[in-house]
Amino acid sequence: xxxxxxxxxxxxxxxxxxxxxxxxDAGRPVFVLALRGSSDNWVSNFPHEWISLGETSKAxxxxxxxxxxxxxxxxxxERPKFSDIKLDAKSVMLAPRVMAAALRGDDALLRSLVELFxxxxxxxxxxxxxxxxxxxxxxxxxxLHPTADDQRDIGLAFKVVRALGELDVGQACVVCAGLTLAxxxxxxxxxxxxxILALPExxxxxxxxRRGVLAKAPxxxxxxxxxxxxxxxxxxxNAAAVGLAGIAVEAGGALIVDMRAVAEExxxxxxxxxxxxx
Amino acid sequence: xxxxxxxxxxxxxxxxxxxxxxxxDAGRPVFVLALRGSSDNWVSNFPHEWISLGETSKAxxxxxxxxxxxxxxxxxxERPKFSDIKLDAKSVMLAPRVMAAALRGDDALLRSLVELFxxxxxxxxxxxxxxxxxxxxxxxxxxLHPTADDQRDIGLAFKVVRALGELDVGQACVVCAGLTLAxxxxxxxxxxxxxILALPExxxxxxxxRRGVLAKAPxxxxxxxxxxxxxxxxxxxNAAAVGLAGIAVEAGGALIVDMRAVAEExxxxxxxxxxxxx
Numbered sequence: 001x002x003x004x005x006x007x008x009x010x011x012x013x014x015x016x017x018x019x020x021x022x023x024x025d026a027g028r029p030v031f032v033l034a035l036r037g038s039s040d041n042w043v044s045n046f047p048h049e050w051i052s053l054g055e056t057s058k059a060x061x062x063x064x065x066x067x068x069x070x071x072x073x074x075x076x077x078e079r080p081k082f083s084d085i086k087l088d089a090k091s092v093m094l095a096p097r098v099m100a101a102a103l104r105g106d107d108a109l110l111r112s113l114v115e116l117f118x119x120x121x122x123x124x125x126x127x128x129x130x131x132x133x134x135x136x137x138x139x140x141x142x143x144l145h146p147t148a149d150d151q152r153d154i155g156l157a158f159k160v161v162r163a164l165g166e167l168d169v170g171q172a173c174v175v176c177a178g179l180t181l182a183x184x185x186x187x188x189x190x191x192x193x194x195x196i197l198a199l200p201e202x203x204x205x206x207x208x209x210r211r212g213v214l215a216k217a218p219x220x221x222x223x224x225x226x227x228x229x230x231x232x233x234x235x236x237x238n239a240a241a242v243g244l245a246g247i248a249v250e251a252g253g254a255l256i257v258d259m260r261a262v263a264e265e266x267x268x269x270x271x272x273x274x275x276x277x278x
Numbered sequence: 279x280x281x282x283x284x285x286x287x288x289x290x291x292x293x294x295x296x297x298x299x300x301x302x303d304a305g306r307p308v309f310v311l312a313l314r315g316s317s318d319n320w321v322s323n324f325p326h327e328w329i330s331l332g333e334t335s336k337a338x339x340x341x342x343x344x345x346x347x348x349x350x351x352x353x354x355x356e357r358p359k360f361s362d363i364k365l366d367a368k369s370v371m372l373a374p375r376v377m378a379a380a381l382r383g384d385d386a387l388l389r390s391l392v393e394l395f396x397x398x399x400x401x402x403x404x405x406x407x408x409x410x411x412x413x414x415x416x417x418x419x420x421x422l423h424p425t426a427d428d429q430r431d432i433g434l435a436f437k438v439v440r441a442l443g444e445l446d447v448g449q450a451c452v453v454c455a456g457l458t459l460a461x462x463x464x465x466x467x468x469x470x471x472x473x474i475l476a477l478p479e480x481x482x483x484x485x486x487x488r489r490g491v492l493a494k495a496p497x498x499x500x501x502x503x504x505x506x507x508x509x510x511x512x513x514x515x516n517a518a519a520v521g522l523a524g525i526a527v528e529a530g531g532a533l534i535v536d537m538r539a540v541a542e543e544x545x546x547x548x549x550x551x552x553x554x555x556x
Contacts, residue, residue, distance in 0.1 A: 156445070167434070169458040173447075180447040183461040186477055195473070200462055246401045 001191030003067025005029040005047075006130055007122070008199060009059075011038040013129075015230050018257040019074050020046055022131035031066030033059055039079050053077075054085040060120055071122040073113060074129050116159070127228060127255050134259070136141030136275040138251035142263040144272035146246055150213055152178065152278060154248040165219035170230040172259070174244065176204050176212030188237065196242040205243030210270060214239050215251040217278070231273070232257040236265045246272030252278060280482070281345025282432075283307040283325075284408055285400070291317040293405075293508050296535040297352050298324055300409030309344030311337055317353050332363040333354075334372060338398055349400040350408050351391060405506060405533050412537070414509070414553040416529035420541040422550035424524055428491055430456065432526040432554060435493030443497035449507040452522065453526030454482050454490030467494070467513065474520040482519030488548060491515050495528040495556070497544045510535040524550030531556060 005093045006023050010016035010032050016039065021096065024030050024046070032039075032048035039050075049062035063071065072195055087095055098112050115126045128135050140146075144206055146154060157175040164170050170184030181199055184192040193214060196204055205211030216229035232250055237249055247266075250254070254275070284301050288294035288310050294317065301325070310317075310326035317328075327340035341349065372394060378518045379390035392402045397491055406413050418424075424432060435453040438461065442448050448462030452474055459477055462470040471492060474482055476479050483489030494507035511526055517525055525544075527534070532553070534540055 090508045129406055132455045145320070160445050160447055162441075164438075164461070167438050167441055167458070169451075169461060173463070180445070181463060181464045183442070183447060183463045184516055185451070186481060187473060191473075195465060195469075198469070203464060258537055 002210060003064075003069050005031045005066055005068045005070075006125070007031045007063045007066060007068030007071045007266060008130075009033045009035070010037050010043060010133070011073075011077040012040065012179045013076045013230070014232050014257045015255060016075040017042045018134055018255075019072065019127050019131045022133055026131075026133075027109065028130075029067070030147065031063065031068050033062055033066075034073075035077060038075065039162060050087070054087040054091045056090040057088050060090075063122065069123060070125045070130070071117050072127065075128060093150045101186050128252075134255045135255065136249045136251055136254040138275045138277055141256070141259065141273040141275070142266040142271075144246065144267065144270065146248070146272050146274055147212075149177070150245050150272070153213040153275070154215060156225055157213050157215055157248065158250070159206050161215050161217045161225065162220060168219060171219060172214060172215050174212055176244075179203060181212060189214075189229075190238055191233075193238045193242055193244075197246070207240070210242045210243055210245040213246055213248055214244055215248045216254055218253045226257050228253060230255045231262065232268070233261055233265055236269065236271060236273070240269035240271055244271065246274065248259050248274050248276050250278050251275035281342075281347050283344055283348075284344045284346060284403070285309045285311060285341045285346030285349045286404075286408075287311045287313070287351045288317045288321060288351065289351075289355040290318065291354045291508070292510050294353040296403050296410045296412055296533075297350065300411055304411075306346070306408075306541045309346050310431065311340055311344075313355060316353065318447060318550045330364070332365040332369045335366050338368075338393070341400065344520045347401060348403045348408070349395050350403050350405065350461070352405060367397070368391070377531065385525075400448045403518050405427060406530075412535065414527045414529055414532040414534050416553045416555055419534070419537065419551040419553070420546065420549075421546040422524065422548065424491070424526070424550050424552055426491075428523050428550070431491040432552075433495060434458070435491055435526065436495055436528070436554070439493050439495045440498060443495065446497060449492045449497060450492060452490055452492050454522075457481060467492075467507075468516055471516045471522075474522070483523060488521055488523040490510040490522045491524055492525045493527070493537050494525070495531055496531045506531060506533050508533045509540065511539055511543055513550070514540055514547065514549060518547035518549055522549065526552050526554050528556050529553035540555055 008020050020030050030046050032043045032046045034043040034050045036050050036052045051059050064154045064265050153175040160173045174185040176180045182192045298308050306326050310321045310324045312321040313327045314328050329337050361555050395402050401446045431453040438451045449468045450462040452459045460470045496506050
């Protein structure tokens with residue numbers, strides 16, 4: 001019943017594009033199901049179909065027409081107002097289950113979507129499987145390395161992120177000189193980084209004297225098929241703008257979009273990017 | 279060598295005043311050591327002395343002249359630039375220890391200050407001992423009570439706060455409908471509450487349809503002598519402004535400044551304030 005293509009259910013941001021390109025470069029046929037209002041024009045470089053939330057039957061039909069076997073969910077989707085969604089008949093049947101999951105948090109929502117695809121005969125895979133060359137490796141990505149002080153901050157930051165992750169709170173935090181400056185919850189990583197600038201200068205770094213570390217690690221409870229933390233060019237620029245010394249991700253537990261460009265930008269701005277074993 | 283008065287080392291905010299008044303009302307002599315740049319004019323209602331950070335010898339002399347036996351630290355102190363502090367001879371000797379502690383986090387800093395006073399022969403006490411009538415009790419403070427949905431949010435919020443507290447990150451978070459909206463780190467509770475408004479409206483409450491809970495609980499690692507979380511009139515007003523349904527504190531593990539006024543303001547604005555057993 002299902003085919004050989006990877007079906008990428010694409011929300012916003014650079015990640016779905018990077019995965020699609022990486023899978024195509026590896027020789028796999030790719031079909032993109034682009035979420036209206038979230039995804040971008042890059043999808044026209046691939047066989048694709050646009051859908052809205054609530055068009056469940058159309059989505060499954062399109063995936064089958066695209067000869068999709070493996071399915072992958074990637075990219076940002078703003079949680080919509082449920083009242084704005086037009087539900088088709090299939091969606092009406094599924095809505096109570098998905099809404100109940102959404103109220104239990106991001107992880108529960110993603111798990112319920114994975115189940116939904118699998119009951120339709122698709123095989124849900126993660127970015128690690130579809131595009132293994134996006135996965136963060138151990139060690140420094142660019143020329144710069146963390147100092148001993150940075151290493152201490154990295155150690156504490158991962159402890160904080162993992163404690164939060166166990167409660168499905170967030171995937172990122174910022175630590176500087178042993179003090180946790182900011183912790184990510186519903187606002188997302190970009191907003192969390194931005195507020196570092198509001199803290200008194202002696203608690204944090206500056207662009208001329210970089211201090212402090214952004215750490216990103218997956219939630220221990222999450223299904224790694226669906227929601228690994230992502231670092232891209234914008235993450236480097238945001239971290240640089242608030243005076244951080246660098247970024248640490250869990251080796252094998254984060255995706256780096258445009259790895260070469262990220263390394264060059266980090267070198268240019270004077271930040272380290274390092275993968276650390278879990 | 280030491281006397282019968284309570285010496286209140288007073289930083290900013292309403293808490294030191296509330297403790298001083300409460301202790302005086304209970305019949306104890308009170309002496310206030312007011313931190314220049316942090317404390318306010320209310321101290322002139324009590325025997326007092328103004329000091330700056332770094333004037334350690336003067337501080338101990340003033341406490342002895344004020345016949346102080348028990349000492350209590352209360353109120354906000356902005357972490358200063360160390361380069362702005364003029365250290366007297368005694369401070370120079372103590373500075374390396376205190377600075378090292380400060381870099382290990384708030385808890386370590388407070389514990390090092392407690393040690394410092396105790397080595398001088400003072401007995402450090404907590405607000406619970408000096409002003410037991412400020413301690414949050416179990417149950418609702420005003421007329422409103424949490425709903426079953428609020429109870430669920432309170433349960434998750436305390437889990438999050440305690441996980442954070444174990445890592446000395448913060449003492450507060452906001453949960454709405456099972457989703458952790460914000461977590462306190464170095465920015466403090468007021469800034470954390472304020473950013474709720476930046477989240478999409480369907481994730482949070484509004485002033486016309488209140489949802490979500492602010493929870494405050496002490497860090498499990500902290501010495502309860504020094505740093506219980508505080509709720510006051512401003513907390514109620516801030517929580518009300520971002521559409522929260524109410525505030526939950528740990529019974530016996532939080533201070534409520536101006537309890538009657540807080541209850542009246544919460545009733546007026548339509549929020550519950552509840553103490554929950556640990």
